Amino acid sequence: MxxxxxxxxxxxxxxxxxxxxxxxxxxxxxxxxxxxxxxxxxxxxxxxxxxxxxxxxxxxxxxxxxxxxxxxxxxxxxxxxxxxxxxxxxxxxxxxxxxxxxxxxxxxxxxxxxxxSFQDLVAQFSSFSRDCVWPYGAGGPNQSFALITEHAMRRTGATREDFGKLCVAQRRWAQRNPLALLRSELTLEDYLAARPIAEPLRLFDCVMPCxxxxxxxxxxxxxxxxxxxxxARILATIERHNAFPEDPIQWRGGWAMDADALWSQAALGPPDMDVVQTYDDYPVISMLQFEDLGFCAKDDGAEFIRRNDFAPGGNLRHNTGGGQLSCGQAGAAGGFLGMVEALRQLAADARHALVSGFGMVNYDRGLCTAAAVLAR
Amino acid sequence: MTPIAELAAHAKAGELALQRCTACGAVQYPPRELCLSCLADALEWRVSDHEPGKVLATTTLHHSHDPQFRSRLPLRVGLVRLDAGPTTVCFLAEDCGTGTRVVVSAETDDADRAVLTAAPVQAGAR
Structure with missing residues (x-):
C-alpha cells in the first residue's frame, strides 16, 4: 500500500x-x-x-x-x-x-x-438484527457478545477473572482521566459479583451508553x-468488512486477514507499540484484537492477559484513558475514543501507538475491523 | 410479500423455511431478496417441520431492551449451526447446552414474527 x-x-x-x-x-x-x-x-x-x-x-x-x-x-x-x-x-x-x-x-x-436513544438504535439497527435477533428477548449487543464471549472462553480457557483483569486495569486508568464518566474504584470482586446481564456477561462487561x-x-x-x-504520522492502516463470513460463529475478526500487511507497512511489530488502544465494547473483543493483531498466538489470548500488566505502571499501556468500559460509549464516538487517546499519548511521551476499531455488530457478529499504527 | 413476511407465514403454519438458491444451491438465513453467494434472484423456500443442527454458544438473558420480554426473564438464547449451513439465533429449550445436537423449529410470537426454538434431539428419535 x-x-x-x-x-x-x-x-x-x-x-x-x-x-x-x-x-x-x-x-x-x-x-x-x-x-x-x-x-x-x-x-x-x-x-x-x-x-x-x-x-x-x-x-x-x-x-x-x-x-x-x-x-x-x-x-x-x-x-x-x-x-x-x-x-x-x-x-x-x-x-x-x-x-x-x-x-x-x-x-x-x-x-x-x-x-x-439506545433502545431505539438497537431496535432498528439493521433489517437482520430487527427481524432475526430482536424477537429473541431483545438483549441487543449484550446478547450477541455474550454468545461470542461464551465461545471465546471455551476456545481459549479465558475465565471471568481474565476479563475482569482488563476491566479493573482500565478503571484504574480512568481514575486519572477527568473525562471518564466511571471513575469510582472497581475491584475484581466488584466485577465478579456484579449483576448478570447476559451470561457470562455481567454489568461491568458492558459499556454504559452516554x-x-x-x-x-x-x-x-x-x-x-x-x-x-x-x-502523529500515519505509518500504516488496515480496514476490512465482513471478514470470514464462512465462520459459523465469530472467533476472529478482519484484523486476522490484514495484520501482516499492517505490520509490514509500518515496519514495526506489536512489541514496538508504546501504547495500545483496542476497541473494548466488551472485554472479549480486546482479547480477540490481541490475538488477531499478533500480540500473541491465536487461542493464546487468555494466557496473554495473565502474563501482562495493563494497569498504570504495568508493562503494557492499554486503553490508557479507561476505554469505553470506563469512559462510557457515546455512540459513534466510541470509534474515536482510542484514536484521540492515542494522539494524546503520542503528544505526551509515546513514540508508537496502535489504534484498533471494531464496529457494526449485525445479526451474529461484528462486521467492520480497522487498525492504524501511528508515530509521533 | 417480503422474505421476512414469508418466513413468518411459514412459521405460523409450523414450518421452518430456509431460502435455497435454484441457481447455485446455497442455503441462507436470515432471508433476503438475493442469493448471498451468487446474487441470483432465484430463491425458493426449502420447507420442513424442523432442521437439525448443533448449539455453538448459549447465553441466559437477565436484561431486555424490550419491555415485552421483561416478565419472561431470564430467557435462554443461543446460536445454532444448522446442518444445512446457516447459523441461526434461537430460543433454547431446556437441556440445550453448547455442543448439544438439536432440532430447530419455527412458530410465531405475539407480534406474528417468526421465532425459532432449538430443542435437544430425542435419543433414538432421529
Whole structure:
C-alpha cells in the first residue's frame, strides 16, 4: 500500500460525555468542531474536508449538518461504521490531504443519548438484527457478545477473572482521566459479583451508553508544525468488512486477514507499540484484537492477559484513558475514543501507538475491523 | 410479500423455511431478496417441520431492551449451526447446552414474527 506522505493527525478534542442529554446530535458534533478550531487555531473557512460519524443525527445526514454549522467543505464523508469509524475517518482524511482534495479535514464522531436513544438504535439497527435477533428477548449487543464471549472462553480457557483483569486495569486508568464518566474504584470482586446481564456477561462487561463527541484534525505536517500542534504520522492502516463470513460463529475478526500487511507497512511489530488502544465494547473483543493483531498466538489470548500488566505502571499501556468500559460509549464516538487517546499519548511521551476499531455488530457478529499504527 | 413476511407465514403454519438458491444451491438465513453467494434472484423456500443442527454458544438473558420480554426473564438464547449451513439465533429449550445436537423449529410470537426454538434431539428419535 502507498504511504500517507506528510499527512498527520493532530488536535484531539473531546466534548465531555454525559449520561443523558436533551441536546441533538448536531449540538454534540458542532461543539466538537468549535473545540477543534479553539485548540488548533485553524479558521472555520480553512476546514475544507469533513469526516462525520453519528448514529443519532437522523433525519439529518452530512450535507444538512454542514449547513447547520455553516461549513462549505469540498470533501465530505459520512462513516456510519460504529467502532471502526475512527480509523476509517483517519485513512480517508489522510488520503484527501495527501492528494490535496482538502488541506485540512475535520474528523468528528458523536451522538446524543436521550431517554430511549439506545433502545431505539438497537431496535432498528439493521433489517437482520430487527427481524432475526430482536424477537429473541431483545438483549441487543449484550446478547450477541455474550454468545461470542461464551465461545471465546471455551476456545481459549479465558475465565471471568481474565476479563475482569482488563476491566479493573482500565478503571484504574480512568481514575486519572477527568473525562471518564466511571471513575469510582472497581475491584475484581466488584466485577465478579456484579449483576448478570447476559451470561457470562455481567454489568461491568458492558459499556454504559452516554452522549458525547470526539474529534481530531488531519492536515499536512508543515501546517501542524506552523500551528505549533503536536502531530502523529500515519505509518500504516488496515480496514476490512465482513471478514470470514464462512465462520459459523465469530472467533476472529478482519484484523486476522490484514495484520501482516499492517505490520509490514509500518515496519514495526506489536512489541514496538508504546501504547495500545483496542476497541473494548466488551472485554472479549480486546482479547480477540490481541490475538488477531499478533500480540500473541491465536487461542493464546487468555494466557496473554495473565502474563501482562495493563494497569498504570504495568508493562503494557492499554486503553490508557479507561476505554469505553470506563469512559462510557457515546455512540459513534466510541470509534474515536482510542484514536484521540492515542494522539494524546503520542503528544505526551509515546513514540508508537496502535489504534484498533471494531464496529457494526449485525445479526451474529461484528462486521467492520480497522487498525492504524501511528508515530509521533 | 417480503422474505421476512414469508418466513413468518411459514412459521405460523409450523414450518421452518430456509431460502435455497435454484441457481447455485446455497442455503441462507436470515432471508433476503438475493442469493448471498451468487446474487441470483432465484430463491425458493426449502420447507420442513424442523432442521437439525448443533448449539455453538448459549447465553441466559437477565436484561431486555424490550419491555415485552421483561416478565419472561431470564430467557435462554443461543446460536445454532444448522446442518444445512446457516447459523441461526434461537430460543433454547431446556437441556440445550453448547455442543448439544438439536432440532430447530419455527412458530410465531405475539407480534406474528417468526421465532425459532432449538430443542435437544430425542435419543433414538432421529
Amino acid at each position: 502507498m504511504d500517507y506522505g506528510d499527512a498527520v493527525a493532530c488536535a484531539p478534542v473531546t466534548v465531555p460525555y454525559v449520561r443523558r442529554s436533551d441536546k441533538a446530535a448536531a449540538w454534540w458534533l458542532g461543539s466538537a468542531l468549535r473545540k477543534l478550531l479553539e485548540v488548533s487555531g485553524v479558521k472555520k473557512t480553512q476546514i475544507e474536508g469533513l469526516c462525520l460519524s453519528s448514529f443519532t443525527l437522523a433525519p439529518d445526514g452530512p450535507a444538512p449538518f454542514v449547513q447547520y454549522v455553516g461549513l462549505s467543505p469540498r470533501f465530505l464523508e459520512f462513516l456510519p461504521f460504529g467502532g471502526a469509524c475512527g480509523v476509517l475517518a483517519l485513512r480517508r482524511a489522510a488520503r484527501a490531504v495527501q492528494c490535496c482534495d482538502a488541506e485540512v479535514v475535520a474528523c468528528i464522531a458523536g451522538d446524543t443519548n436521550g431517554p430511549t 452522549a458525547g463527541a470526539d474529534a481530531f484534525l488531519v492536515m499536512h505536517r508543515s501546517r501542524a508544525q506552523a500551528l505549533g500542534l503536536p502531530c
